[in-house]
Amino acid sequence: MNAMVMPWVEICTLGDIPARGCRVVQTERGQIAVFRTAEDEVFALDNRCPHKGGPLSEGIVHGRQVTCPLHNWVIGLADGEAQGADKGSVRRYPVRREGARVFLNIRSNGKEEGTS
Amino acid sequence: MASEAKQRLVVVGNGMAPGRALERLFEAAPDAYEVTIFNAEPRVNYDRIMLSPVLSGEKSFEEIVIHGDGWYVKHGVTLYKGARVTVIDRAAHTVTAEFVATGNLGHTPLEPTVTVPYDKLIIGTGSNPIILPVPGHDLPGVLTYRDLDDVEAMLLAAQGGRGNAVVIGGGLLGLEAAAGLKEQGMDVTVLHLMPTLMERQLDPAAGHLLQRAIEARGIKVITRANTKAIVGQGKVEVVELDNGTRLPATLVVMAVGIRPNMQLAKEAGLTVNRGVVVDATMRTSDPDIFALGECAEADGQVFGLVAPLYEMANVAAAQLAGDGETHFRSSATATKLKVTGINLYSAGDFAEAKDREEIVLRDATRGQYRRLVLKDNRVIGAVMYGDTADGPWFFDLLKRSVDVGDMRERLIFGQSFAAGGIPLDPAAAVAALPDDAEICGCNGVCKGKITGAIAGLGLKSLDEVRAHTKASASCGSCTGLVEQLLKAQLGETYNPAAVQPMCGCTELGHDEVRRLIVAKALKSIPELMQELEWKTSCGCAKCRPALNYYLLCNWPGEYLDDSQSRFINERVHANIQKDGTFSVVPRMWGGQTSAKELRAIADIVERYDIPTVKVTGGQRIDMLGVKKQDLPKVWADLSAAGMVSGHAYAKGLRTVKTCVGTDWCRFGTQDSTGLGVKLEKFMWGSWTPAKVKMAVSGCPRNCAEATCKDIGVVCVESGYDIHFAGAAGLDIKGTELLGHVATEEEAIEAIAALAQLYREQGRYLERIYKWARRVGLETIRQQVMQDGERRRALYDRFVFSQKFAQNDPWAERAKGKDAHEFRPVANLALRAAE
Numbered sequence: 001m002n003a004m005v006m007p008w009v010e011i012c013t014l015g016d017i018p019a020r021g022c023r024v025v026q027t028e029r030g031q032i033a034v035f036r037t038a039e040d041e042v043f044a045l046d047n048r049c050p051h052k053g054g055p056l057s058e059g060i061v062h063g064r065q066v067t068c069p070l071h072n073w074v075i076g077l078a079d080g081e082a083q084g085a086d087k088g089s090v091r092r093y094p095v096r097r098e099g100a101r102v103f104l105n106i107r108s109n110g111k112e113e114g115t116s
Numbered sequence: 117m118a119s120e121a122k123q124r125l126v127v128v129g130n131g132m133a134p135g136r137a138l139e140r141l142f143e144a145a146p147d148a149y150e151v152t153i154f155n156a157e158p159r160v161n162y163d164r165i166m167l168s169p170v171l172s173g174e175k176s177f178e179e180i181v182i183h184g185d186g187w188y189v190k191h192g193v194t195l196y197k198g199a200r201v202t203v204i205d206r207a208a209h210t211v212t213a214e215f216v217a218t219g220n221l222g223h224t225p226l227e228p229t230v231t232v233p234y235d236k237l238i239i240g241t242g243s244n245p246i247i248l249p250v251p252g253h254d255l256p257g258v259l260t261y262r263d264l265d266d267v268e269a270m271l272l273a274a275q276g277g278r279g280n281a282v283v284i285g286g287g288l289l290g291l292e293a294a295a296g297l298k299e300q301g302m303d304v305t306v307l308h309l310m311p312t313l314m315e316r317q318l319d320p321a322a323g324h325l326l327q328r329a330i331e332a333r334g335i336k337v338i339t340r341a342n343t344k345a346i347v348g349q350g351k352v353e354v355v356e357l358d359n360g361t362r363l364p365a366t367l368v369v370m371a372v373g374i375r376p377n378m379q380l381a382k383e384a385g386l387t388v389n390r391g392v393v394v395d396a397t398m399r400t401s402d403p404d405i406f407a408l409g410e411c412a413e414a415d416g417q418v419f420g421l422v423a424p425l426y427e428m429a430n431v432a433a434a435q436l437a438g439d440g441e442t443h444f445r446s447s448a449t450a451t452k453l454k455v456t457g458i459n460l461y462s463a464g465d466f467a468e469a470k471d472r473e474e475i476v477l478r479d480a481t482r483g484q485y486r487r488l489v490l491k492d493n494r495v496i497g498a499v500m501y502g503d504t505a506d507g508p509w510f511f512d513l514l515k516r517s518v519d520v521g522d523m524r525e526r527l528i529f530g531q532s533f534a535a536g537g538i539p540l541d542p543a544a545a546v547a548a549l550p551d552d553a554e555i556c557g558c559n560g561v562c563k564g565k566i567t568g569a570i571a572g573l574g575l576k577s578l579d580e581v582r583a584h585t586k587a588s589a590s591c592g593s594c595t596g597l598v599e600q601l602l603k604a605q606l607g608e609t610y611n612p613a614a615v616q617p618m619c620g621c622t623e624l625g626h627d628e629v630r631r632l633i634v635a636k637a638l639k640s641i642p643e644l645m646q647e648l649e650w651k652t653s654c655g656c657a658k659c660r661p662a663l664n665y666y667l668l669c670n671w672p673g674e675y676l677d678d679s680q681s682r683f684i685n686e687r688v689h690a691n692i693q694k695d696g697t698f699s700v701v702p703r704m705w706g707g708q709t710s711a712k713e714l715r716a717i718a719d720i721v722e723r724y725d726i727p728t729v730k731v732t733g734g735q736r737i738d739m740l741g742v743k744k745q746d747l748p749k750v751w752a753d754l755s756a757a758g759m760v761s762g763h764a765y766a767k768g769l770r771t772v773k774t775c776v777g778t779d780w781c782r783f784g785t786q787d788s789t790g791l792g793v794k795l796e797k798f799m800w801g802s803w804t805p806a807k808v809k810m811a812v813s814g815c816p817r818n819c820a821e822a823t824c825k826d827i828g829v830v831c832v833e834s835g836y837d838i839h840f841a842g843a844a845g846l847d848i849k850g851t852e853l854l855g856h857v858a859t860e861e862e863a864i865e866a867i868a869a870l871a872q873l874y875r876e877q878g879r880y881l882e883r884i885y886k887w888a889r890r891v892g893l894e895t896i897r898q899q900v901m902q903d904g905e906r907r908r909a910l911y912d913r914f915v916f917s918q919k920f921a922q923n924d925p926w927a928e929r930a931k932g933k934d935a936h937e938f939r940p941v942a943n944l945a946l947r948a949a950e
């Protein structure tokens with residue numbers, strides 16, 4: 001895939017994602033989990049827990065964190081880092097909102113600052 | 117002293133004041149007296165201040181007992197329960213009592229009366245509630261609010277929740293009674309003679325705020341209401357006011373005041389006035405006889421609040437212990453209303469007068485009101501509504517008569533601001549209090565005494581502080597302050613948790629949260645977090661599922677399940693596996709299946725390419741490795757074959773395992789399969805604190821392994837042995853016997869009642885065996901097997917909640933519910949390919 005072709009892609013509206021919930025975006029390289037917090041912030045992470053690959057999209061979203069459904073690792077949505085004593089990080093993707101429309105940039109290597 | 121014969125001390129009345137006097141006496145002179153107590157009530161000493169939480173259902177009687185039976189034994193006290201003293205013979209130095217309430221004693225005394233000699237006598241007869249002498253005041257259904265018997269009578273009247281209660285009197289007790297009856301589900305009207313509520317403790321502005329808060333709970337308030345008559349045929353039916361208003365009533369509570377009970381003292385020839393007259397040593401006109409508590413008149417006053425009554429107790433105890441120096445001095449008192457969710461504090465004198473100034477702070481939208489009355493730059497009265505945290509500080513300024521000239525401009529904002537500069541955090545605010553600042557108004561405990569006890573005795577917990585100093589041991593409203601003191605003194609080593617908090621989002625434990633859900637009628641997670649001051653914006657993965665369950669359990673039919681607060685398994689009604697696929701287990705009632713079901717399962721396994729099919733330990737079939745997006749289709753196909761969710765993923769009823777019983781087995785004693793199917797059809801869909809696995813065995817050979825289940829039944833020739841609290845997982849534990857019943861109907865009723873009790877008391881994720889270990893097997897047996905009324909009520913609540921629980925989640929989702937859960941929101945792989 002040519003990165004120049006798809007910088008920002010409109011994926012859904014805010015209403016498609018439940019508050020304190022998550023939806024999955026399927027890509028060629030796997031799934032990206034797009035989270036919406038109670039405050040309507042949107043974040044995107046690879047849908048794989050750094051611990052044992054659990055689907056983060058199925059976890060409980062609280063504050064700016066998600067708890068993995070498999071073994072309760074808590075991952076920060078903004079930085080992709082495991083919280084507390086656990087060590088590990090998940091790849092992040094920039095997300096942008098224009099009103100209710102949600103755009104995702106999958107070209108990012110995760111080191112760029114996300115705009116949300 | 118020890119070698120001499122002990123003196124005989126007789127106490128008439130077993131209320132809080134004499135109880136406190138004895139406590140102090142045993143501390144000061146443990147061996148001086150041989151004590152006998154006569155209590156007209158058939159029970160031990162309990163905290164009358166806490167009757168309101170008992171009425172509202174927030175506490176049980178056991179929780180408000182001050183001295184359990186063991187205390188009397190330990191101190192060698194002879195306690196006559198249900199014995200009313202009728203005569204004090206001062207010449208002979210004896211008292212004579214009649215037994216009044218033999219029904220509750222469990223035995224009938226041999227003699228109808230008993231006479232006991234005394235060297236010293238304490239009269240603590242308390243007070244009687246005032247009964248308005250209106251026509252009909254003696255009809256059945258007219259109650260007062262004074263002791264546990266009154267509370268029990270009210271609870272009885274409130275049973276079933278319907279009915280109209282009219283509370284006459286809008287003072288402290290009347291309002292607490294009204295709130296309690298409302299909690300019990302009655303329609304409540306408060307009648308108050310004066311224009312505003314609690315006019316003796318509150319000024320009109322605060323009275324109005326209070327009225328608004330009371331009305332917001334659905335309690336009607338009628339002020340300037342003059343009761344003319346209570347009308348009814350054989351029982352109360354209507355309360356009539358002098359303006360012609362007629363209020364329907366099934367229960368009338370009179371809470372218009374109290375009158376010292378001094379009949380006995382009067383008949384004994386002691387000096388009485390408004391109460392039994394005592395001097396500053398608490399002695400009556402007979403130097404061998406003391407009087408204290410609400411019956412006593414000291415310094416020309418009678419008292420109804422606990423602080424001065426305890427002060428009287430301290431003085432009497434000191435005098436009896438030989439300390440002649442301690443004298444009674446009445447002082448200002450502070451009042452709080454014990455209605456959960458309404459914060460009210462008043463102290464001192466706040467009537468308007470020429471030489472007085474006042475400072476008022478109002479914030480109507482936040483429901484805040486503060487008023488300070490000053491005289492010569494000193495606080496003489498304080499009324500606070502809403503945020504009352506500064507109450508003790510103002511009260512301290514008042515009692516010490518501090519010149520507040522320097523901080524007058526900021527005074528009304530409270531302690532943190534009055535000192536100038538940045539607001540103090542609560543711990544610093546407490547640390548800034550002087551040593552003689554009163555922390556606990558009920559028990560008159562100052563800061564220095566608490567910090568001294570923490571340091572001197574090495575106290576580490578709130579309970580220890582309560583045990584040693586009594587601080588926060590009565591109404592409990594200063595608990596926060598005492599905890600701050602512990603924190604300030606012990607630093608990080610202070611662990612506020614004898615109660616384990618639910619999680620890092622709160623200091624409250626599971627039981628506290630459940631209690632407050634009921635008491636404050638909290639009906640949603642955001643409301644609960646707001647009201648209980650959650651520390652995080654929307655909880656965490658530990659508390660949210662627990663709160664969701666508690667709310668669901670407490671408000672069946674009302675609470676809207678929050679799927680975002682459920683673990684993934686319960687959100688998508690399947691069990692997540694290590695690779696992110698799911699397993700699907702349909703219900704097989706009692707472990708029975710059929711060719712049709714098996715054929716449908718076989719077809720589904722092939723159609724969706726399901727990699728593994730396995731028989732579970734609970735007599736059903738598990739299809740493992742189903743892809744998430746296939747789940748709705750798999751369910752639709754299962755539904756079409758008549759199968760429903762087995763809830764194999766739920767904190768709820770899982771399986772009911774059975775053996776073949778009398779259908780086939782030559783040893784079977786009852787239809788165990790049939791009972792198992794009935795139980796499963798009745799109980800499926802119910803949410804519980806943790807999973808519930810059941811089994812029914814047809815005979816004691818127990819092929820269904822019922823005796824290691826959460827709830828199990830073992831059939832015998834004479835009926836059904838019901839078992840519970842087994843485990844065969846992390847822990848291995850055989851069940852305990854709950855009881856034996858003769859019929860299937862009885863078995864089903866007892867099992868549903870047991871499940872409901874567990875649903876209401878179990879902490880989230882606490883299995884039945886752990887719950888039973890925590891609360892005690894005996895209390896569970898008592899409530900489910902012995903107490904028929906309780907069992908029936910539990911059963912009814914279970915049935916009611918099942919009305920809303922028995923919807924097959926698979927059929928709903930096959931039809932499109934929560935469709936977003938099962939498919940990606942976008943597929944960029946496809947888009948890229950286009």
